[in-house]
Amino acid sequence: MKLSRTEEELMNHLWKLKKAFMKDLLEEYPDPKPAATTISTLLKRMQEKKFVGYDSVGKLRQYFPLVSKENYFNKHMKGLIKNFFNDSPAQFASFFTKKADFTEEELEALKEIIEDKLTKKK
Template structure:
């Protein structure tokens, strides 16, 4: 998902109800700088990626997510580990340890989760 598509999805997820193109343009600061066709292009891409669905209501489409924000984040994390760490979760965690990005508190929390 591109940064622009992500901004649109973050707005839609936060809205918690189906939204129209005009609502997106009115409520998303970045969208005010985009032409309506640009917003529609982003929405079309999101539909093709099966992240968003559109329902025709009167003269306007209403857009709502096909996946939750959490489901999207989980997908991105798995994809990152696959692409950057060749699918190795251990490689990912080792990288965090080697760079000092993980604290002892983090490790203790992980250990507690692993014991469950």
């Protein structure tokens, strides 16, 4: 299941804070801040999608992520590669490196990351 753009924005705040009450989440937004009812609705949808959980602290709810940012991003990337690049990481890498206009140093850094990963797989 996927998050909407507004849900992703809220999720990013929750990943940053790790645990947060509604007031903490609202404070993370720049002015003009969204209405508390908007955040409440988003949190309810995200709970239904199993991205967010909460603990009751008195009458308040302290929210926390049920999915790590890394796992969400990884699943999102795999879907992107499957849907837009014929399930080919090589096609994705080719597009990514051509369109991003990396410097030689940045490409060397990417090469080192890939070589390190290959060494660890052996």
